[in-house]
Amino acid sequence: MNAGRTARERARAELTREITEVARRQLGTEGAGGLNLRAIARELGMVSSAIYRYFPSRDDLLTALIIDAYNAVGEAVERADAAREPDDHAGRWRAVCHAVRDWALAHPHEYALIYGSPVPGYHAPADTVAPAMRDTVVYGRILASAHAAGALTPPDGFPAPPASFSGDAEAVRQVMPGLPDDLVARAIAAWTGLFGFVSFELFGQFANVVDDRAALFAHTVDTLGRLVGLPAAATG
Amino acid sequence: MNAGRTARERARAELTREITEVARRQLGTEGAGGLNLRAIARELGMVSSAIYRYFPSRDDLLTALIIDAYNAVGEAVERADAAREPDDHAGRWRAVCHAVRDWALAHPHEYALIYGSPVPGYHAPADTVAPAMRDTVVYGRILASAHAAGALTPPDGFPAPPASFSGDAEAVRQVMPGLPDDLVARAIAAWTGLFGFVSFELFGQFANVVDDRAALFAHTVDTLGRLVGLPAAATG
DNA sequence: ACCGAACCGAGAGCACTGCTCTTGACACTC
DNA sequence: GAGTGTCAAGAGCAGTGCTCTCGGTTCGGT
Incomplete structure (x- = not known):
């Protein structure tokens, strides 16, 4: 260009x-x-x-950096997803999650910029929302394709979401078409759980508690993947 | 005093x-x-x-505020827990989770201070670790007491943690004695999932995606509680 | 080829920050 | 009551984001 x-x-x-x-x-x-x-x-x-x-101001520079950061993690996630066989849904999910964590560990301050506390006095302009969605889109695509392939066998015994959730579920289905309400809710739980783990690790909440964070993360990713119905034990 | x-x-x-x-x-x-x-x-x-x-410096003032914030959320959690019948483990779990979210929504900046990105150049002194544990201790106590009462019936079909996790699990058992390794891992996933949700909500990641956040949060709490083995549908 | 307009970097300057040092007044202890 | 430690105040330092003005350069239209 x-x-x-x-x-x-x-x-x-x-x-x-x-x-x-x-x-x-x-x-x-x-x-x-x-x-x-x-x-x-x-x-x-x-x-x-x-x-x-x-x-024109410090905030505008910050906005540029935020957009860059969103694009960087989005690109990392897209690459990790593309490197897997399309029908290896569990592998794709795992790859995407590890891509998020790896990128975050490599760029802690940029991660903090986009997933940590918002900068005081700063309000994200509209230009940031599209880049901010890149990783989420990939995530939704994986689940949608797994669901379409009939590869989602969610464990039962879990509560169903309230009826009032159906409106939000419909909106979220824009990025993961076809998923029923309860799986949409579980998908959000898994997604927030992923970032909750990474944030805890990066922001020091695991200090003096969890030592082998890589191992626990890998296991957590498998657990969350299982929660949304991905097959449990794949080769990796 | x-x-x-x-x-x-x-x-x-x-x-x-x-x-x-x-x-x-x-x-x-x-x-x-x-x-x-x-x-x-x-x-x-x-x-x-x-x-x-x-x-003596701005950082020391900040430290005082951080300790206060940890104590505030810890106290809110302790109060919510104490208000429930001791053997209503699902209710206690639910109450504690909602106490965290309610406090966070009422004090967003203080939440950001302790669970958001660390303040640049600031490193938390040792005085903060004890207050930082208060909520976690409550959480562990609930699970330990539920487990001791035989009230934990975790859903199966989930992967087992790797053998290498046993060391960390032993350490975490200091706050939730008696729990087997796989439940310790699930407990951490649930705990990080809780804060991941609250952080996403507070830091704006749900904007234009999830609208009725209270309903989704309540359901997510139930889902995560079920993941660690708490009974699914209680009265609330 | 020229010329006005747009753009550029330099510099001075404003209001503000965290922090330091000194000074003189006060309160407590002996 | 004298001596000592603590206190608020004020001036001042180095640094910040940002604004404005100033000459010089480059561009686009004639």
């Missing part, structure tokens, strides 16, 4: 990219909130006010 | 309390990171440097 246009525009695009790059590195060492326009400018050998030619 | 001592010491304790109180209110409107020593001083009619007589 960078091909044509004037020299000025190419320089602008290049500098914009450099700014976000330095900002992302600064985010990696300092965390959000420690994001420092003047330090970015210093590292780029320019003056702080020049940054404002490219980002 | 405030009874004796000199007037000076009482004044000091009083002012310390007032500072944390104003800080907590400021936290509620601005969120952490927006916590502003000068504004606190202004509201108290004193000069900013005077604050440093009571808290």
Whole structure:
């Protein structure tokens, strides 16, 4: 997309990219909130006010980083999913979950930026919602395809969702078409459970409690997958 | 604990309390990171440097607030648990989960402070670990007592945790004695799932997706409770 | 080829932050 | 009552996000 246009525009695009790059590195060492326009400018050998030619405010820079982060985790998830055989639904689920955790462990501050507490005073603009959905879409696709293939055999003995849930279930079915209400509810529980685990691990809630987090995570993923009806013991 | 001592010491304790109180209110409107020593001083009619007589740094004030928040949620959970009949394990589980969510919804910024992304540059001192355990201890006590009463009938068809998990399970059994490894693993999944749900709800991940969050939460709590073996349909 | 307009970086400056240091007044202890 | 430790106040430092103005460069239309 960078091909044509004037020299000025190419320089602008290049500098914009450099700014976000330095900002992302600064985010990696300092965390959000420690994001420092003047330090970015210093590292780029320019003056702080020049940054404002490219980002009208600190929040706009943050928004760019948030979108990047959503896209990064979304891409990681998509790649992990694509690497599996399409009808290996349990394998895809497992791969996707581990992709989320691996990405989070590799980019803790970016994970915190999108799945941690919202930055004070910052309110996400509409541009973020599409990238924010990428991983969820993949997740829904896996379950929908598993359900369509008749590969979901959810364990019973679990309560049914209340009738009032059917409206929300219908909305969620946009990303996982065909699933009945009770499986939609379980899918949400599994999805939030996944991120709950990763957040606990990343934010230090497991300190001095769980040591072999990788093993427990793998087992938790299997348990949550089983909850939505994926087959229990596959090869991996 | 405030009874004796000199007037000076009482004044000091009083002012310390007032500072944390104003800080907590400021936290509620601005969120952490927006916590502003000068504004606190202004509201108290004193000069900013005077604050440093009571808290050596902004981080120490934050630590006090974190401890307060852990204690607040811990107390809410303890109260919810105590209000139920001791052998109504499903009811206690449900009450505890709803207490967590209710408290979080009532104090979103304080929840974010302790269960959201860690504050940049801040590292929790040891004083925080005991208050941080209060809710977990209650949770473990419920499951342990349910297990001891033979009230846990976990659904089967779920995978067993790997043998390597037994070490961690032994450690976790300090707060839920008697539970077998597989139930310890499921208990952690349920606990992280609970906070994953609350975090998703509070941090905006459910926006435009789930509408009737209270209903879905109640059902998720029942589902997670069933996962660890609590009876499915009780009166509530 | 030129010329006005748009864009650019530099720099000064504003209001604000956390934090430090010094000063003079007060309260408590002996 | 003298001496000592504690206190709030104030000035000040280094740093922040952001605004505005200033010359220089580049672009697009004529």
